[in-house]
Amino acid sequence: MYNIAILGATGAVGQEFLRLIEERNFPFKNLKLLASKRSAGKKIAFMGKEYTVEEANEAAFHDVDIALFAGGSISKVFAPVAVAAGAIVIDNSSAFRLDPKVPLVVPEVNPQDIKKHQGIIANPNCSTIIMLMALKPLYDYAKIKRVVVSTYQAVSGAGREAMEELTYQTKAELQGDKVEAKILPCQSLDKHYPIAFNLIPHIDAFQDNLYTKEEMKMVYETQKILHDDEIRVTATTVRVPVYRSHSESINIEFCDKGIAVPVARQLLGRFPGVIVQDDPEHMNYPMPIYTSDKDDIYVGRIREDNTVPYGMNLWTVGDQIRKGAALNALQIAEYLIKNKMI
Amino acid sequence: MYNIAILGATGAVGQEFLRLIEERNFPFKNLKLLASKRSAGKKIAFMGKEYTVEEANEAAFHDVDIALFAGGSISKVFAPVAVAAGAIVIDNSSAFRLDPKVPLVVPEVNPQDIKKHQGIIANPNCSTIIMLMALKPLYDYAKIKRVVVSTYQAVSGAGREAMEELTYQTKAELQGDKVEAKILPCQSLDKHYPIAFNLIPHIDAFQDNLYTKEEMKMVYETQKILHDDEIRVTATTVRVPVYRSHSESINIEFCDKGIAVPVARQLLGRFPGVIVQDDPEHMNYPMPIYTSDKDDIYVGRIREDNTVPYGMNLWTVGDQIRKGAALNALQIAEYLIKNKMI
Numbered sequence: 001m002y003n004i005a006i007l008g009a010t011g012a013v014g015q016e017f018l019r020l021i022e023e024r025n026f027p028f029k030n031l032k033l034l035a036s037k038r039s040a041g042k043k044i045a046f047m048g049k050e051y052t053v054e055e056a057n058e059a060a061f062h063d064v065d066i067a068l069f070a071g072g073s074i075s076k077v078f079a080p081v082a083v084a085a086g087a088i089v090i091d092n093s094s095a096f097r098l099d100p101k102v103p104l105v106v107p108e109v110n111p112q113d114i115k116k117h118q119g120i121i122a123n124p125n126c127s128t129i130i131m132l133m134a135l136k137p138l139y140d141y142a143k144i145k146r147v148v149v150s151t152y153q154a155v156s157g158a159g160r161e162a163m164e165e166l167t168y169q170t171k172a173e174l175q176g177d178k179v180e181a182k183i184l185p186c187q188s189l190d191k192h193y194p195i196a197f198n199l200i201p202h203i204d205a206f207q208d209n210l211y212t213k214e215e216m217k218m219v220y221e222t223q224k225i226l227h228d229d230e231i232r233v234t235a236t237t238v239r240v241p242v243y244r245s246h247s248e249s250i251n252i253e254f255c256d257k258g259i260a261v262p263v264a265r266q267l268l269g270r271f272p273g274v275i276v277q278d279d280p281e282h283m284n285y286p287m288p289i290y291t292s293d294k295d296d297i298y299v300g301r302i303r304e305d306n307t308v309p310y311g312m313n314l315w316t317v318g319d320q321i322r323k324g325a326a327l328n329a330l331q332i333a334e335y336l337i338k339n340k341m342i
Numbered sequence: 343m344y345n346i347a348i349l350g351a352t353g354a355v356g357q358e359f360l361r362l363i364e365e366r367n368f369p370f371k372n373l374k375l376l377a378s379k380r381s382a383g384k385k386i387a388f389m390g391k392e393y394t395v396e397e398a399n400e401a402a403f404h405d406v407d408i409a410l411f412a413g414g415s416i417s418k419v420f421a422p423v424a425v426a427a428g429a430i431v432i433d434n435s436s437a438f439r440l441d442p443k444v445p446l447v448v449p450e451v452n453p454q455d456i457k458k459h460q461g462i463i464a465n466p467n468c469s470t471i472i473m474l475m476a477l478k479p480l481y482d483y484a485k486i487k488r489v490v491v492s493t494y495q496a497v498s499g500a501g502r503e504a505m506e507e508l509t510y511q512t513k514a515e516l517q518g519d520k521v522e523a524k525i526l527p528c529q530s531l532d533k534h535y536p537i538a539f540n541l542i543p544h545i546d547a548f549q550d551n552l553y554t555k556e557e558m559k560m561v562y563e564t565q566k567i568l569h570d571d572e573i574r575v576t577a578t579t580v581r582v583p584v585y586r587s588h589s590e591s592i593n594i595e596f597c598d599k600g601i602a603v604p605v606a607r608q609l610l611g612r613f614p615g616v617i618v619q620d621d622p623e624h625m626n627y628p629m630p631i632y633t634s635d636k637d638d639i640y641v642g643r644i645r646e647d648n649t650v651p652y653g654m655n656l657w658t659v660g661d662q663i664r665k666g667a668a669l670n671a672l673q674i675a676e677y678l679i680k681n682k683m684i
Contacts, residue, residue: 150492150591206622232649249492249578280548307574
């Protein structure tokens, strides 16, 4: 039994940590719910007990075995603090993902990297996780040269307030009221756009190369997780009016052999955490409303792409808050426990 | 002044024809509104006059100069009838698009093909038109080898009833009522899925190669319009909960030279019917709620893609009912008139 702390306990990912801890009978002894000052003092009922959210500070990680960080800028401040206090930090922010000393892990994809940790293990970006769950079983069979990915990302990726924003904007629009935008595309920016009945091709900050950070995360994180600096990824990431499942249209070019559709279905189908939903004749393909609150990543619309020698198109959908964030982090913690690494 | 008939006058595209005829002062003398038996008898007020929708039949095209066909299976039946009666048919259905005797035209892209018509001129698929408006100015500068496109298509592409369906499903979902699906993905199928807060990766019928017809239209129509059998296009087409503007994430690989972003912006900016909206620093990029009811195609998120020698990513958005359908067809009619081809 382990002492657990959740940093960012009141947000969408933090709340999902709690749901998953209960659902998966995660072996915890003490549970500490931490957040920024703004949320400290809030009461949260969990498994028949009431918890008070505490403000994260230097002392908060005393006697904590595993610290689950939901993400955000607060991670950077408290990860070293938690590690110094003896906790293993599993961090959902982007702060440490590309740090060479920090393993970046999708447990089904690169579990071997977990053992290299020095206190912090990073959880990849949600879009990266969902894409890699579909790429890895194919990659192991035929090396991938290039990926062109376009995402259809749920508002949950921008947090609980973005999910609420989708609801109230949609209501306002349907009632003919003024639609106000305060959160998306990024809460920290001055300008906001409605997401109700709209699409916003802007997730996270723009970089000098005109890609967004979100787009570049898919490039660099994929290379790091696959330990393959040669795999080329180009991404366009788009926010869509969907609550909590991300979808991705993925075009793959393999290096030196193609994969026939039945073989791809087989490879994907036996990969843990992936469900093949690919029966066009019976109108069976992944859709975000049906994958929400599910643990698995769904793959369908598998087609050979003959515009290159060894090409393939896929459509992948998965719950952004579960496998895209909280579940993947908790699976890392479970791996540590199962392999007596804690 | 010309005698005009509109076939499918009560649908989303038919209604847009009327709006555009008024807006553009289209030089019409008599106007005949035609539809299937189901809609015959309906009254439509237009420019201060009341019209009664007539059932399309053999006699309906007598004395008609230009017949604007809104689309659907009815086109195949009545196009030869209208041509035999002496009309020029501009058809928005897919029935004649790949017929070698029928020009397939985007007036800004291949106006020269109009003169080859033998009575029928086909209007391309909405997704093809919107993509080609962005590709053509670049293609003229640097030949394109391959395009990987993922679409984000508005419900208007499935007609007025699909637009209504998005509204009542969204209302039901927000009120916690049962969400019923009757139209999408395709009205003619037995099974339907909700589009509210969802995505449906299925537009038009599945083919033997596992692509949908919609996806293959983007391949074949692009080749026909550009007169380039070598250009390779692979598409994934997806319905999104947006009312009337299609968006497309387009990855381009040029044959033998790249295009720098400032040059691409310039080429696109001076192409008629295209507006460059590409200033990431000021959060300026195309979004479907702002392009609806507009004539132009908006292009932004222009980025070089270094995963191939000469690559580029674009984000293109345009009103599906306007440039994607009715406007493009009416521009063909205007071209015929302007060039005294009628």
